[in-house]
Amino acid sequence: MIYSYYPGCTLKDRAKQLDICARKSAEALGITLQELPNWQCCGAVYPQVTDEIASRLSAVRALQSAEGGKLVTMCSACHHVLKRTAYDWNADENFRTKAANYLAEDGGYDGATEVVHFLEVLRDEVGFDELKKKVVNPLTGRKIGAFYGCMVLRPGKVLAFDDPENPTIIEDFIKAIGATPVKYPYRNECCGAYVALEDKGSAEHQVDRALNSAMDAGCDELITACPLCMYNLVENATAHKLPVKYFTELLAEALGVKEG
Amino acid sequence: MENNAKFLTETALRISGVNPRKCMKCGKCSGTCPNYDAMEYHPHQFVAMVEKGQIEKLMQSKSIYLCLSCMACVERCPRGVEPGKLVEAVRLMQIRQQDKNHKGARDIPEFADESVPQQLLMAAMRKYRK
Ligand code: SF4
Ligand code: SF4
Numbered sequence: 272m273i274y275s276y277y278p279g280c281t282l283k284d285r286a287k288q289l290d291i292c293a294r295k296s297a298e299a300l301g302i303t304l305q306e307l308p309n310w311q312c313c314g315a316v317y318p319q320v321t322d323e324i325a326s327r328l329s330a331v332r333a334l335q336s337a338e339g340g341k342l343v344t345m346c347s348a349c350h351h352v353l354k355r356t357a358y359d360w361n362a363d364e365n366f367r368t369k370a371a372n373y374l375a376e377d378g379g380y381d382g383a384t385e386v387v388h389f390l391e392v393l394r395d396e397v398g399f400d401e402l403k404k405k406v407v408n409p410l411t412g413r414k415i416g417a418f419y420g421c422m423v424l425r426p427g428k429v430l431a432f433d434d435p436e437n438p439t440i441i442e443d444f445i446k447a448i449g450a451t452p453v454k455y456p457y458r459n460e461c462c463g464a465y466v467a468l469e470d471k472g473s474a475e476h477q478v479d480r481a482l483n484s485a486m487d488a489g490c491d492e493l494i495t496a497c498p499l500c501m502y503n504l505v506e507n508a509t510a511h512k513l514p515v516k517y518f519t520e521l522l523a524e525a526l527g528v529k530e531g
Numbered sequence: 532m533e534n535n536a537k538f539l540t541e542t543a544l545r546i547s548g549v550n551p552r553k554c555m556k557c558g559k560c561s562g563t564c565p566n567y568d569a570m571e572y573h574p575h576q577f578v579a580m581v582e583k584g585q586i587e588k589l590m591q592s593k594s595i596y597l598c599l600s601c602m603a604c605v606e607r608c609p610r611g612v613e614p615g616k617l618v619e620a621v622r623l624m625q626i627r628q629q630d631k632n633h634k635g636a637r638d639i640p641e642f643a644d645e646s647v648p649q650q651l652l653m654a655a656m657r658k659y660r661k
Contacts, residue, residue: 280649280650281648281650284648284649285646285647285648285650286650312649312653314657315649315653315657316657316658318619318623318657319547319600319615319616319619320546320547320548320616320619320623321545323623326657346650348650348654421600421601421602425601425603425605425606426605426606427606436606460565460601460603461565461566461599461601461603464599464600464601464654465599465600465651465654465655465658465659466566466597466599467651468639468643468652468655469596469597469659470569470596470597471640471642472569473566473597473599476566476568476569477565480565498648498650498651499648499650499651501648502648502651505646506646
């Protein structure tokens with residue numbers, strides 16, 4: 272299996288483990304991730320108004336560079352921005368026309384690239400049953416909560432990643448690597464996002480509420496696909512703390528390819 | 532509605548794609564909003580106030596910087612009104628004006644040390660400035 276791969280800016284720096292463990296795990300699973308040449312930042316957030324064209328262009332360039340194949344993302348935010356932009360290109364003529372004018376000199380884009388999250392690759396292409404067979408170091412007995420956050424799920428209609436109100440993909444992933452998934456009510460709510468810089472108190476409020484809910488349900492640790500959730504869950508927890516890891520870190524551990 | 536209010540209302544509706552007249556005032560958006568307590572105007576009020584043309588009040592309110600863009604209200608509104616898009620539109624209408632950036636590189640608080648991911652800084656600069 273060969274895919275184009277868009278790592279995104281944070282995975283080259285603060286969230287290196289998300290990237291490194293993904294690459295090692297992919298290799299162990301026989302998946303080739305070909306990093307796009309000269310990719311640019313996805314923009315980090317999707318602009319929710321119709322007249323923001325320029326801020327979606329770097330995402331279109333990534334789609335264009337993947338040349339109509341499947342483009343794999345690891346970070347919830349990159350996934351969100353790229354998938355929504357890919358959707359807009361095909362659904363919104365006004366956006367498509369204007370973006371195409373900007374891109375005219377770099378050659379066109381035919382709208383064919385499909386953006387997929389690595390979790391979707393594991394579920395839909397590798398298959399969780401197959402993944403389970405490749406696990407050499409099952410994480411038996413560990414009670415792990417999935418922190419989905421918002422960006423990987425919503426809007427459900429466009430992202431089509433999982434049921435936005437009752438997702439199971441990360442719990443199924445946790446089962447496949449031999450651990451015990453623990454569901455808790457706030458797993459698909461916001462971590463506080465970028466508002467952490469504007470009003471730290473409101474990020475603390477979101478995080479404390481999520482962590483309380485996870486601890487009440489019996490989670491010993493959490494996993495996420497999002498560097499921003501990771502930051503808030505770790506840095507803005509005031510009441511209780513839980514260890515938080517990227518999902519790829521546990522995947523690499525289970526596949527026996529994690530260093531250190 | 533006076534002319535300026537009319538113009539602002541039309542702009543907000545056009546760039547957000549929201550139709551406030553679909554709202555049945557059930558309050559579910561505000562019930563699900565994780566930052567309800569911090570916001571002076573709540574998502575259902577955004578919808579009602581835009582419908583009444585009270586955009587300037589919203590543009591001056593801190594609430595536009597406290598919305599998390601979590602899309603809970605967008606996903607859960609039973610009428611597909613998607614109030615979060617209106618909040619985004621009003622915030623952009625405010626910061627797109629000359630000299631109205633809400634934050635710049637100098638406003639990054641001291642606690643934001645090397646643990647802060649690039650994604651957070653990039654997101655904040657995209658949401659809070661032109
Ligand atoms: S959830 Fe939708 S219909 Fe209900 S008050 Fe909010 S905007 Fe109106
Ligand atoms: S998008 Fe904004 S207004 Fe809507 S629920 Fe989230 S924080 Fe509240």
